[in-house]
Structures are given as structure tokens and as C-alpha cells.
Amino acid sequence: MDISIVIPLFNEEESLPELTKWINDVVVKNKFATEIIFVDDGSNDDSWNVIKKLKESYTTITINAISFRRNYGKSAALYCGFDAAVGDVVFTMDADLQDNPEEIPPMYDMIMKEGYDMVSGWKKKRYDPVFSKNLPSKFFNWTARRMSGIQLHDFNCGLKAYKNRVVKSIEVYGDMHRYIPVLAKWAGFKKIGEKVVQHQERKFGVTKFGLERFIRGPLDLLSVTFISRFGKRPMHFFGVWGIIMFLIGVIAAVWVGVQKLLALSHHLKAPLVTDNAFFYIALTSMIIGAQLFLSGFIAELVSRNGAERNKYLIAEKI
Structure with missing residues (x-):
């Protein structure tokens, strides 16, 4: 299997058919053997039934899915998706159509041809609210760069690519999905790259992240910084x-x-x-x-x- 694409989701029934078709068109065009792993994080809409229908509809890609009993959060969804992934390169992507599947081939090449352990997307031009998302994101990214030493512009971009052994070597829990590059570096994977990616405007639904991320973000950064430096020798x-x-x-x-x-x-x-x-x-x-x-x-x-x-x-x- 060339590619595994892990897609955590919560109440995204409207976007799933379009996203799956878009991914299928890209990977078939580039002749990638691909599996999509949908991780339904306790949705209370019809997302799980939509996924079942999509699984039956596609033969050009493999669709697997995991359903949680309740909403556990994005980190838990990624953890279970990583555990199930078998592709040589593992991608993560949000289900809200704001990540562009057209970025998959060049990011795949950066992993397989240029030897990166991990490639993180950089939403240089964002279609998010300025005060509630853009400015806080810039501040958190600046702080994360200063504390981790990893020179990425967008730690929390949902679109990322990893060598399979990277995702099998890290444990994502709590809200640590924001700082996976730090966890990867701590695990010994130091060749971390970045690629400017196209960000899309949200087409359906609303954002699933509330004001609590302004509190959790800095606390998680402190936690991951402490763990990365002193986790083995407290x-x-x-x-x-x-x-x-x-x-x-x-x-x-x-x-x-x-x-x-x-x-x-x-x-x-x-x-x-x-x-x-x-x-x-x-x-x-x-x-x-x-x-x-x-x-x-x-x-x-x-x-x-x-x-x-x-x-x-x-x-x-x-």
C-alpha cells in the first residue's frame, strides 16, 4: 500500500462524499494504491452511515473506518488511525474540505524522494476568522517555534505526511495533535519539512473547536516540552x-x-x-x-x- 490517509471527523456527513471523490480522483490519477481510514469521533449525525455507503461504492481505493462510542477528541482519533495505517506514507487530513487533496502527490514525493521523515502543511493564506483563529494561531506557532526549536510556520495544520514508522513511534493523546512535530522530533525523527498548501473555505457545517483551545493550547505546549526534555529522566x-x-x-x-x-x-x-x-x-x-x-x-x-x-x-x- 502506497498511501494511508487518516481522516478524523465529527458530524461531517455533508462533506464526506465530496471529499472521498476528490481524494479518489487524485490518487487514481497518480496511480497510488490508497486506503482511507475514517475515524468517526462519536458523531451524532448520519456520518457513520454515509461512510458505510462510501465503502460499498468505491473499488479503486480501500475505505476502512473506525467508530468511537463517544467524542474523545482529535488526538485519540489520530492515535487509532495511525495504529491501523499500513501505507508507506501516512497522511492526515481534516474532513471539512478545507484541506486540498491535490497536495498529496508533492508531499508524497518529499517523503519518498527527498527523504523527509515528516512534512507539515503551511496554510500561508487562510480563510478563517482573523481574531478568533488566525491571530491566536500565529501566536501559538511563534511560541511553539521558540520552545521546540522546530522551524514550522503552522504546527496545527491538519494536512501532514509521515513515513509509516514515524506514526508507529509516537503516541498522540489529550490534545497533543497540535504538537505532533515535537513528538516526532523527540522520537528521533529530525528531518521535518514544510510545504505551503492551499487552504479552502469551509463549505459545510461549523468549526468543532471552541474557546477552550486558548487554554489547552499553551498547557499542552508546556506538557509536550517538558515530556520531550525530561519524559525519560524526570x-x-x-x-x-x-x-x-x-x-x-x-x-x-x-x-x-x-x-x-x-x-x-x-x-x-x-x-x-x-x-x-x-x-x-x-x-x-x-x-x-x-x-x-x-x-x-x-x-x-x-x-x-x-x-x-x-x-x-x-x-x-x-
């Missing part, structure tokens, strides 16, 4: 800061003792230790340092194997 983070805080406490305690001894050596009335502000700094710092150090030990003991995280999401496969 003691390197907690231990270092624990030692620093504990040393600050020890130094403050020593200073309290020195002050007491100096006063006694000069036959002066020594103040009570509990009246000295440094005593409380010492106590607090040593407690925090010990807690951080213990947190590092506990984190080291916690298994990082999350293979079961997205288990039991699937209700039906066809």
Missing part, C-alpha cells in the same frame, strides 16, 4: 531543582547558626532562632527541596508506557 528536572532548593535551605540555616554563634562569642544577647526570618526561609526551602526530590523519585518509578491509554475507545470497525 529526576533530571525535579532532582536538580530539589537540590538547589535544599542547598538554599542549608545555607540559610547555616547563616542562622553563624549569627547565633557570633552573638554568643561577643557576649551579646542572642535573638531566638524563631525570630530570625532566615530560619523560615531555611525551613521552607528544605521542605520544598525534599518534596521535589521525592517527586523525581516517584516520577522515575511511574511507567512511561502509555500503550493502553487509548484502549477501549473503538465501538465498531468495518
Whole structure:
């Protein structure tokens, strides 16, 4: 199989027939052996029945589908789609017709001929609302570039291409789909490219992402940055800061003792230790340092194997 196209969807019954035909026309023209994997993320419209009809209608491409019991989110849908994908190159694409299937052949060539591990689309010209999507997207992308060191303009573009081994080596959960390039880099796939892609205006329905993404986005970026740097060795983070805080406490305690001894050596009335502000700094710092150090030990003991995280999401496969 040349290509697998993973398409997560939620209430997209109107766009699915047109999208499938568009993909079919492109891949047949370019003679790609192709499978489409629709992942129905708990739709409450007629999307699942539409997919069943599409599966019966096409012989030039293979259509497989996964249905969730309820809405689990895009990351869970991608995780299950990646797990099922068998193509040499795995594409992701949104189901709302805003991603252009005509971009598939050149992105395929970038993977197979130019040796990229992953190619991310860049919606240079966007047909989204300026204040609710474009400006926040620019800010998040700038922040992600600064924190990850990956020079992509559009981390969250739905249209991406991967070598099959890339998607089998990463785990996407929560809302981490926004930062798959960071996860790929952390997994050792460093040749990450970018291609300007044509963005389409939404033809049917409405966006499925609300205001909560403004909160989740930065938190997920912090999480993925921390995991990528310290996920395998959390003691390197907690231990270092624990030692620093504990040393600050020890130094403050020593200073309290020195002050007491100096006063006694000069036959002066020594103040009570509990009246000295440094005593409380010492106590607090040593407690925090010990807690951080213990947190590092506990984190080291916690298994990082999350293979079961997205288990039991699937209700039906066809």
C-alpha cells in the first residue's frame, strides 16, 4: 500500500462524499494504491452511515473506518488511525474540505524522494476568522517555534505526511495533535519539512473547536516540552531543582547558626532562632527541596508506557 490517509471527523456527513471523490480522483490519477481510514469521533449525525455507503461504492481505493462510542477528541482519533495505517506514507487530513487533496502527490514525493521523515502543511493564506483563529494561531506557532526549536510556520495544520514508522513511534493523546512535530522530533525523527498548501473555505457545517483551545493550547505546549526534555529522566528536572532548593535551605540555616554563634562569642544577647526570618526561609526551602526530590523519585518509578491509554475507545470497525 502506497498511501494511508487518516481522516478524523465529527458530524461531517455533508462533506464526506465530496471529499472521498476528490481524494479518489487524485490518487487514481497518480496511480497510488490508497486506503482511507475514517475515524468517526462519536458523531451524532448520519456520518457513520454515509461512510458505510462510501465503502460499498468505491473499488479503486480501500475505505476502512473506525467508530468511537463517544467524542474523545482529535488526538485519540489520530492515535487509532495511525495504529491501523499500513501505507508507506501516512497522511492526515481534516474532513471539512478545507484541506486540498491535490497536495498529496508533492508531499508524497518529499517523503519518498527527498527523504523527509515528516512534512507539515503551511496554510500561508487562510480563510478563517482573523481574531478568533488566525491571530491566536500565529501566536501559538511563534511560541511553539521558540520552545521546540522546530522551524514550522503552522504546527496545527491538519494536512501532514509521515513515513509509516514515524506514526508507529509516537503516541498522540489529550490534545497533543497540535504538537505532533515535537513528538516526532523527540522520537528521533529530525528531518521535518514544510510545504505551503492551499487552504479552502469551509463549505459545510461549523468549526468543532471552541474557546477552550486558548487554554489547552499553551498547557499542552508546556506538557509536550517538558515530556520531550525530561519524559525519560524526570529526576533530571525535579532532582536538580530539589537540590538547589535544599542547598538554599542549608545555607540559610547555616547563616542562622553563624549569627547565633557570633552573638554568643561577643557576649551579646542572642535573638531566638524563631525570630530570625532566615530560619523560615531555611525551613521552607528544605521542605520544598525534599518534596521535589521525592517527586523525581516517584516520577522515575511511574511507567512511561502509555500503550493502553487509548484502549477501549473503538465501538465498531468495518
